[in-house]
Amino acid sequence: MKYMKCQICSNEDISTIYDGQIRDGGIGRYTDINVNMYQCQECGVIWHNLRERDLDEYYSSEDYRQELEGTSSENDFYRIHDGETLDKLYYTGTTVFRDKIVADLGCAAGAFLDSISGMAKTVIGIEPSNVYQTALKKKGYCTFAYASDAIQEYGGKVDVLTSFDVIEHVSDPLTFLKEVHALLREKGKAIIGTPTDAPVMRAMLGQIYEKELLFSTQHLWVFNQKSLMLLAKKAGFRKASVRYFQRYGLGNALSWLKYRQPKGNVSYSFITDTMDIVWKKELEAQGLSDYIVLNVER
Structure with missing residues (x-):
């Protein structure tokens, strides 16, 4: 392997942990070529070096949603993603938004903002997609394409910033968090969620x-606790912590073992609510869940 340095911690002890096709958009779509996945042996972050796309152009166009979900329409977004709002409110709680200036970074068509707009003093939607910007403006939300744009008007003024399933998409996570820091007021808080490497699923299914x-x-x-905490420190946050959340239930794991394919949250008659709760809580308690939330304070 050629010389390489970790972008997160500058460590030079890098391992190639995977060499093969990877998902390219929605389920069942794969790259034409094998892709190397690398992992830093110091901070644990995982990444690949495919940088063929102009990310600004990609996420401002309809290409991303079309490749991922087969549609970029506003109504289809709500149909697919409205159900995630309860999960996000579970990560954040509700009291944090009352009478506050709230920004959601990477908010798409604003399903989460819709759920808190009645509580917040001001709602700010930060979203590069031109289609979704139109939807946000139609609702009367303050709308910006990027955090760097929002900083010009709201730098140092935001009480609470949320961002779910975004940081794993950006080429420079440290700059991403520095811009979050710049938007927040003194003692302002950010809640940033991202998928983990789902270690239990990897242990059971490996390369599949x-x-x-x-x-x-x-x-x-693909971030973990150590890499996220290091980024938060580098970005200048005075406080940082993480919480683990397991989104998918026991039925999902069993269906993976049976079908060797993602089937979502699958129900089996023998899986009681108690069994499912124990599955999720144990993975969260052991730091083995499929989702991690970084909580930071400026």
Whole structure:
């Protein structure tokens, strides 16, 4: 392997952990070529070096949603993603938004903002997609394409910033967090969620899980607690912590073992609510969940 340095911690001890096709958009779409996935042996972050796309152009166009979900329409976005709002409110709580200036970074058509707009003093949608910007403006939300644009008007003024499933898409995570820091007021808080490497699923399924779901051309990074905490420190946050959340239930894991493909949250009659809760809580308690949320304070 040629000389390489970790972009997150500058460590030079890098391992190639995967060499094969990875997901390229939606389920069942793969790269034409094998892709190397690398992992830093110091901070644990995982990444690939595919940088063929102009990311600004890609995410401002309809290409991203078309490749991922087969549609970029506003109504289809709500149909697909409205159900995630309850999960996001579980990550954030509700009291944090009351009478506050709130920004959602990478908000798409604004489904999460819709759920908190009645509580917040001001709602700011930051979203590069031209289609979704139109939807946000139609709702009367303050709308910006990028955090760097929002900083010009709201730098140092935002009370609470949320960002879900975004940081893994950006080429420079440190700059991403520095811009979050710049938007927040003193003692302002940010809640940033991202998928983990789902270690239990990888242990059970190995390269099947990695190819079919985990590793993706659109996800440049897979973060863990150590890499996120290091980034938060470098970005200048005075406080930082993480929480683990398990989104998918026991039925999902069993269906993976049966079908070797992602089937979402699958129900089996023998899986009781208690069994499912224990599955999720144990993975969260052991830091083995499929989702991690970084909480930071300026």
